[in-house]
Amino acid sequence: MHPSPARPIIIDTDPGQDDAVAILLALASPELQVLGITTVAGNVPLALTTRNACILLELANRRDIPVHAGAIRPLVRPLVTAEHVHGKTGLDGPDLPEPTLAPAPEDAVAFIIRSLREQPPGSVTLCPLGPLTNIALALVRAPDIAPRIREIVLMGGGCFEGGNITPAAEFNIYVDPHAAEVVFRSGVPITMMPLDVTHQVLSTPARIAAIRAAGNRSGEVVAQMLEFFERFDVAKYQSDGGPLHDPCVIAYLLQPEIFQGRQVNIEIETRSELTMGMTVVDWWGVSGRPANARFMRQVDADAFFALLRERLARLP
Numbered sequence: 001m002h003p004s005p006a007r008p009i010i011i012d013t014d015p016g017q018d019d020a021v022a023i024l025l026a027l028a029s030p031e032l033q034v035l036g037i038t039t040v041a042g043n044v045p046l047a048l049t050t051r052n053a054c055i056l057l058e059l060a061n062r063r064d065i066p067v068h069a070g071a072i073r074p075l076v077r078p079l080v081t082a083e084h085v086h087g088k089t090g091l092d093g094p095d096l097p098e099p100t101l102a103p104a105p106e107d108a109v110a111f112i113i114r115s116l117r118e119q120p121p122g123s124v125t126l127c128p129l130g131p132l133t134n135i136a137l138a139l140v141r142a143p144d145i146a147p148r149i150r151e152i153v154l155m156g157g158g159c160f161e162g163g164n165i166t167p168a169a170e171f172n173i174y175v176d177p178h179a180a181e182v183v184f185r186s187g188v189p190i191t192m193m194p195l196d197v198t199h200q201v202l203s204t205p206a207r208i209a210a211i212r213a214a215g216n217r218s219g220e221v222v223a224q225m226l227e228f229f230e231r232f233d234v235a236k237y238q239s240d241g242g243p244l245h246d247p248c249v250i251a252y253l254l255q256p257e258i259f260q261g262r263q264v265n266i267e268i269e270t271r272s273e274l275t276m277g278m279t280v281v282d283w284w285g286v287s288g289r290p291a292n293a294r295f296m297r298q299v300d301a302d303a304f305f306a307l308l309r310e311r312l313a314r315l316p
């Protein structure tokens, strides 16, 4: 029996240790065809997120995949970065060589638009792992691409878990709430991996040891990244490890059955400074507003880490 063709995806990202694990998981999974990696300012400035994407492709020996640099700042608000979580380089932890791979000359937004116009309608899934600036710019510059997008599976937002950069807002949405508003009002099918799910997948010492036990370079690099990345959340939440936010997006594409959620209405706060970037999730359907996204709320954490460990072991 012929395996079904690989699912084409574009990963839009601000690496970021958890972004890095998501990218490596995608590269290790033949079910997915990574058309390209587009970078955005977020965890660290654009020059570093772009450098980091190139480093990761070289680590995985996948120089065939293009990196396209995107927005250097959010649509309206000034850029807020997260070096306090990810370190100065955005990939603190392992000692990684400067990349020899350079980003492609075409910018991220042009690449996203061109790819969606060239690929069969409804075939491409967009996987934003950072602020949604590039996705919003593509939708505004080329509204014709909206019906051509199969699905947007993004990491961002929260509801019952509250926020992680303010009491009300999760970082990706907080950095560019206006871009998030464009995306959530686009009519494109959205699956959202919020803090409510990502805080259930903690990189405990045993889980990091299992990744390291594979004995490959990628496993060692990931282990060192996670041992750096976890310090912020362990100190803040007294948790037993760091939450693997962005890999939830890729794991959902590979094993959707380990996640559970609900189709609801989600709106973005863009006016109040107090709650700026809050995802207002109508979990109980009281607003009467139409459902526009699938809010994931449960994940089988052991299944998630079994998948992650097995796939990372396939890398160089």
Ligand code: RIB
Residues within 6 Å of the ligand: 014, 016, 017, 018, 019, 042, 043, 129, 130, 131, 155, 164, 170, 171, 172, 245, 246
């Ligand atoms: O709030 C978590 C999100 O913000 C993750 O995508 C992390 O990489 C940072 O971008």
Ligand code: CA
Residues within 6 Å of the ligand: 013, 014, 015, 016, 018, 019, 043, 129, 130, 246
């Ligand atoms: Ca990210």
